[in-house]
Amino acid sequence: MNLKNVLVVDDHPIFADAIKQDMLQNTNKVNAVNFKINTAFTCDEAIDIINKSQITEPLDLVILDINLKPSREHNILSGEDLGIKLREYFNNIKIIVLTALNNNHALFNIFKTIKPEGFLIKSDxxxxxxxxxxxxxxSGQTVYSNSINNLITGQLSNKHVLDDIDRKILHYLSLGYKTKDLPKIINLSLGGIERRKKLLREIFDTPSRDDKALVETAKQKGFI
Structure with a gap:
C-alpha cells in the first residue's frame, strides 16, 4: 500500500481526532493508502511537526483549519500563514482547508494565497x-464545497488580496501597537506601513486614520 504522511491541524482536539480516526478506518480502504497521521492543535505544534518533516519524511497532505491562535515562538499568525509556509517547504504537498469561517473576503483571500487543492466549509x-x-x-482533483464554488464565481474580479505584511499590520494594531512602532517589528519603513494602512482602509471602507475602526472591521471580516 502507498504510504502518505499527513498532518491534521485544528484547534479542537476532538474534531482533529475524529478526522484522524475516520481516515485510518475508512479513507485508507477506499484509496488503498496507508496514512501516517500527526495532529496539531496550535500553530507552534504544527510548525514543530513541519520542521521535523522537512528532515525526515515530507508531508504529502495537510488538513488545515484557519482559526488558530498566533504562534508565540514563530512569525505565524493563523492557519493561512501556515498554508503559505507549507507551499514554500514542500513542492508536492496537497492542502485541504477545512474552516468554519464564513466571511467571503477572508475566504477569497485564503483561496488566492494558499491555492488549496481542497477548500471545505465545516458547516457544508x-x-x-x-x-x-x-x-x-x-487522485489529483480539486474539491471545493458549494459555498466556495459560489464565492469563487462571484469574486473573480476582486483584485484585493491581503498579504503577509498586511495581516501583520492588522495583528499588531489589534494588540495595541502604535503605527510609529511597527517598523521595529515589521520589515517595512514607516512610510511603507502608512501606505499599506491607507490601502487597507480603502479595502475595508473605514474612516481615514481610525485604527480602531480598521481593526474592528478586519476582525468582523475574519482577518484577525
Missing part, C-alpha cells in the same frame, strides 16, 4: 464528505 460537510474529498484530492 460531514466526515463522509470529507473522506470522499480526501480521496479526490489524492
Amino acid at each position: 460537510i460531514s466526515l463522509e464528505n470529507l473522506s470522499s474529498g480526501i480521496k479526490n484530492v489524492l
